[in-house]
Amino acid sequence: MSFCHSLSFCHCHADTDSERTGDGSLIELYRRMPPTGEPEQIDAVLTPRSSVLELGAGTGRIADPLARLGHRVTAVDDSDRMLAEVRHARTIRARIEELRLTERFDAVLLPTNLIHYRGADLRRAVLATVAHHLKPTGRAIIQWKPPAFWAARPAGWTESKKIGKATARVTIHRDLGRLVEGEYALMIDGSDMRQCFHLEVLTVADIRREFGNAGLRLLDRAPESTEWLQAVRARA
Known part of the structure; x- marks a missing residue:
């Protein structure tokens, strides 16, 4: 997610005593966030022992399990404190x-x-x-998240879900058409950790255009129905 760079602009509760990165990301929340598959x-679409670069790896929630599955993973984040939690992947700040x-x-x-x-x-x-x-291959x-996902979650929408021993809650505070502001909360072992998010809604046309500008070609035939888009380098 794209998080607010100044907590004073968030419309969610902020625990200023908690340790956060420069962009406002709550380190403990990421450290304790349960796995959700x-x-x-990702492993299902990789070949064995793939070389993998994860951008915005945080505390290694994805990077470490992929490394344990046999992939050669490099985890990139701009926070030393986040990367200090990574145990099995190579890290680059x-x-x-x-x-x-x-x-x-x-x-x-x-x-x-x-x-x-x-x-x-x-x-x-x-x-x-x-x-x-990306390698040529x-x-x-x-x-x-496709537009339909956000259309089903207008301002005031909230949902709680049990994930193992934790409860995760997502709340949408403001829906400004293409701009969405909300809060992700994680309750576990008596702790209530909250994280703002500020996002821009993108259409499939937006995705195709932005991928094309970057020299990428979208592979998915029905991108609206998937959470994980796949792309390859466009042919010159």
Whole structure:
């Protein structure tokens, strides 16, 4: 997700005593967030022992399980404190839009709906990083939410769900058409951790255009029905 850069602009509760990264991300929430099947979903489309670059890896919720499954994973985040939680993947501290490694990868992951970053310039810079690091035969795997997902969740919508020993709650505070503001809360072991999110709704046409601008070609025939988009480098 794209989180607010200043907590004072959030419309959700913020625990200012909790340790956060520079963009407002709550470290403990990410550390304790239970698995919800993402590593297994990604592993299902990878070949064995793939080289994998995860952008915005946070505490390694996806990177570490993929590494344990036998993949060679490089986890990138701009927070040392987040990366300190990663145990099995190689770590690199960098901003996604500034990353330019000499290596190329079988798969580049852009999870947690980072494609919904507000602002076309930042989104295009992030996608340029994705394209830059793909092998000619590599595949980009990008998490997103289609417009129908947000249309079913107007301002005031809230939902709670049990995930193992935790309860996760999502609340939409403001729906401004293409802009959505809300809160993700995680309740576990007596702790109530909350994280703002500010997102931009993207259409399939937006996705195709932005991928094309980055030199990527969307593979999915029905992108509206999937959470994980797949793309390859477009032919020159």
